[in-house]
Amino acid sequence: MQKALPKRLPSKGYRPMPIANERGIAGVSAIMKSRMGGREDGQLFTPKPELRNLADLLKNEAIPLNATRHTGATFHPEAYDRLLEGMGDASIITLGHSMFGADELHRERINLSKRIIEEKNISNIALEADYFDVMEINKYITGKIDENPLDTRVTSEADAANEEKFPLYAWPVRLWRNTHTLSFVRWLRQYNQDRPEERRVSIHGTDCYRTWFESARYVLQHIQRRDPENFPHFEVDYGFLKYKNLDHYQMGMARGIKSSRSDVAHAFHAMRRNYEKILRDPNASVARVDEEFDALMNALAIKDGEDIAFLMIEEDKLSNTQTMLSWNSRDSHMLNALKHIRSHSEAQFRRARLDRPVKTLYLGHMSHMLDESGAPRSMLGGMNMGEILRNEFGIENTFSVGFIPKSGIISASHQMNGNYENFEIKDPHFQSLEVSLDELEAVQNLYLLFRSNNPEVVVSDKNLKTFSNREMFIRCVGPIYNEVSEETAHFTQCTPGLAMDAVVAIGRVKPITPLDTYVSPQPQPEAQ
Numbered sequence: 001m002q003k004a005l006p007k008r009l010p011s012k013g014y015r016p017m018p019i020a021n022e023r024g025i026a027g028v029s030a031i032m033k034s035r036m037g038g039r040e041d042g043q044l045f046t047p048k049p050e051l052r053n054l055a056d057l058l059k060n061e062a063i064p065l066n067a068t069r070h071t072g073a074t075f076h077p078e079a080y081d082r083l084l085e086g087m088g089d090a091s092i093i094t095l096g097h098s099m100f101g102a103d104e105l106h107r108e109r110i111n112l113s114k115r116i117i118e119e120k121n122i123s124n125i126a127l128e129a130d131y132f133d134v135m136e137i138n139k140y141i142t143g144k145i146d147e148n149p150l151d152t153r154v155t156s157e158a159d160a161a162n163e164e165k166f167p168l169y170a171w172p173v174r175l176w177r178n179t180h181t182l183s184f185v186r187w188l189r190q191y192n193q194d195r196p197e198e199r200r201v202s203i204h205g206t207d208c209y210r211t212w213f214e215s216a217r218y219v220l221q222h223i224q225r226r227d228p229e230n231f232p233h234f235e236v237d238y239g240f241l242k243y244k245n246l247d248h249y250q251m252g253m254a255r256g257i258k259s260s261r262s263d264v265a266h267a268f269h270a271m272r273r274n275y276e277k278i279l280r281d282p283n284a285s286v287a288r289v290d291e292e293f294d295a296l297m298n299a300l301a302i303k304d305g306e307d308i309a310f311l312m313i314e315e316d317k318l319s320n321t322q323t324m325l326s327w328n329s330r331d332s333h334m335l336n337a338l339k340h341i342r343s344h345s346e347a348q349f350r351r352a353r354l355d356r357p358v359k360t361l362y363l364g365h366m367s368h369m370l371d372e373s374g375a376p377r378s379m380l381g382g383m384n385m386g387e388i389l390r391n392e393f394g395i396e397n398t399f400s401v402g403f404i405p406k407s408g409i410i411s412a413s414h415q416m417n418g419n420y421e422n423f424e425i426k427d428p429h430f431q432s433l434e435v436s437l438d439e440l441e442a443v444q445n446l447y448l449l450f451r452s453n454n455p456e457v458v459v460s461d462k463n464l465k466t467f468s469n470r471e472m473f474i475r476c477v478g479p480i481y482n483e484v485s486e487e488t489a490h491f492t493q494c495t496p497g498l499a500m501d502a503v504v505a506i507g508r509v510k511p512i513t514p515l516d517t518y519v520s521p522q523p524q525p526e527a528q
Contacts, residue, residue: 058448061464062437065108065445065504080112080447083401083502084119088453090399092338092389093120094362096369096500097403099477100172101411101420102509105403106180109363112401112504114187116361117201123345123356125188125203126338128364129176131297132215133167134205141188142200144287148189150182154516163214169516170210171417172479178512197286198352202345204297206337206362207330208305213246215298219271222295227274237267238302250309261310264303271299279347286348293344300340304333324383331368331385335392338362362389366402367476367492370499386499396453400500404474406438408509412481422511423481429491432473437505444507450497468497 065079087093093116097105116122127134136149149167154160160169168176185203192200216238223234240260243249275296278284311326338360345358362369364385371386389398407427411420428434437446450468452459459465473491482489496503 058461058463058467061461062446062448065447077111077115080115082457083112083447083449084115085454086449086452086457086459086502087116087120087399088396088457090120090359090453091357091397092360092362092393092399093122094364094369094386094389094398094400095403096364096366096386096400098366098475099405099410099412099425099509100175100365100479101477101481101512102405102408102506103178103180103512104408104506104509105405106178106512108504108506109403110180110184113184113361113363117188117191120359120361121356122201122359122361123349124341124358124360125201126206126341126360126362126364127176127203128207128334128362128368129168129173129205130207130209130211130215131205131294131301131337132163132211132218133170133173133176134203135218135294135298136167137185138203141185141192142197142202143189143192144290148182148185150177150185150515154518156518160518163211166516171413173207173209174420174514174516175411175479175512177515179515180512182515198348198354199356202341204337204341206334206341208301208308208333208337210246212249212302212305213241215302216241219267219295219298219302222291226292230270234267234270237263239263253309253313261303261306264299264306268296268299268303271296279351282351286352289348289351297337297340300337301333304329304336308333328383331383331388334364334368334385335388339392365476365478366404366474366500367478369400369402370474370492370494371400372492372494372499399453399502401447401502401504402474402496402500403504403506404434404437405506405509406434406444407507409511410477410481410509411511411514412477413479415480418480420479420514423483425475425477425481426483426486428475429473429487432475432491433496433503434475434505436467436472437503445505447502447504449502451501453501465497469495471495474499 063079063082065076095109095112097109099105113125117125136145139145140148149165152166154166154169159166163170168174168181188201188203220231220234220238224231237260240249243252275292278289278292308326308329311329315326342358342360349356349358362385368385370384371390372384373387373390386400389400405425407425409422409424412423413420437448448464448468449457449459450464471493472495473493474496475490476492477490
């Protein structure tokens with residue numbers, strides 16, 4: 001039964017849509033304009049102009065990331081000392097970048113991630129990516145396989161379609177396949193090298209975006225090997241595999257074919273029973289329990305992905321009404337996946353008789369990580385992971401950091417499923433956080449700490465509190481960059497000091513360096 005959604009929920013930044021091929025970028029723009037309270041003439045309602053004058057008062061609170069106070073100097077990991085101290089003993093730390101295709105945002109997030117993993121005793125890392133995409137990477141960093149899945153390169157159209165061999169290549173998560181992710185995965189493997197199996201950090205995807213077919217085939221292979229008597233039942237439950245691919249199946253759903261929602265839900269509950277049975281077996285190895293958990297999480301991604309696609313189709317029918325049902329459902333899935341991952345770690349710790357708290361580092365897009373519960377434009381009823389996590393675990397047990405650029409060039413696409421190009425991002429909205437921080441010209445790469453979980457790290461500066469508690473705009477660019485209607489497509493309005501606990505601002509960024517140089521053929525519109 002579909003869980004009832006809360007009546008009052010906040011507004012949102014970028015909202016990806018798996019079936020937006022028929023809707024196109026105009027549909028995305030319309031949703032964003034409506035979500036931000038934009039008028040028909042494209043102008044936005046803006047906060048009071050005196051906000052910008054506060055920036056000059058923050059120089060003592062802005063902590064530089066550079067060795068010197070000049071743009072381009074080498075960044076130093078110890079610059080994050082105060083930020084790490086302010087995190088306290090948070091159980092869940094989220095690091096959200098505002099632009100998928102910005103090199104320096106990936107780099108600095110990974111620099112901070114390494115320190116958090118080492119100093120905060122992190123047990124698992126969660127990514128805003130499909131579980132199937134990250135599964136083999138997890139096996140590599142935990143020592144279950146020796147070949148790094150990111151070491152292989154896409155060189156042909158056949159490679160591009162092979163998600164099993166080339167994880168994270170499917171649009172839009174291809175931006176994860178960059179040189180910083182590769183070095184991070186290698187570092188995680190090295191970090192785990194000399195640690196006992198039960199103390200190794202793991203990495204998992206929490207999304208259910210594009211890999212249902214791959215997940216279904218994985219579950220069927222698992223059942224055929226481990227529970228062959230029930231294989232025919234699972235074949236029926238995953239009957240959607242008769243379609244050519246996920247896009248064809250979703251288009252069919254949009255045109256009225258019977259949904260498999262009840263069937264895939266049945267398969268998930270069967271997989272959960274199998275997992276719980278293995279978990280109770282004292283003779284089951286860590287690897288065997290992990291194997292059953294992988295199958296369970298793939299089944300969960302299929303079940304929730306089907307629900308989200310159904311809600312998106314229903315939203316498409318409401319041509320004059322915008323809702324946030326599918327956004328809420330997707331973020332709810334990511335929370336559900338995260339809770340499963342944490343519960344699995346707790347179970348493995350109990351089995352190993354380890355007295356160790358579960359601590360999670362979550363890496364995703366900032367549009368999901370912001371807590372916009374205090375935002376004024378909540379009429380559409382959207383809820384972010386940032387707010388959900390604070391409600392679920394308590395604000396004192398969470399800590400959220402956002403990463404934003406002030407200017408530069410990024411990698412992005414013009415359309416859903418399109419190839420990535422390089423774009424010079426336009427000047428930000430004059431009432432945005434980016435512009436306000438840009439006034440701190442002496443410190444081009446910096447961070448501000450808005451809130452602390454540590455009683456020994458006090459955030460008391462009145463100017464900082466006044467600055468961070470004002471409404472302003474923040475730019476969030478996902479895999480699509482709409483330069484024509486940039487303000488309505490990419491700016492979300494919130495209160496920075498309430499939406500996140502700290503912000504890292506980079507002066508100028510360049511596009512990420514992809515692992516693959518192959519350019520896929522552009523998607524062609526279907527014949528009518």
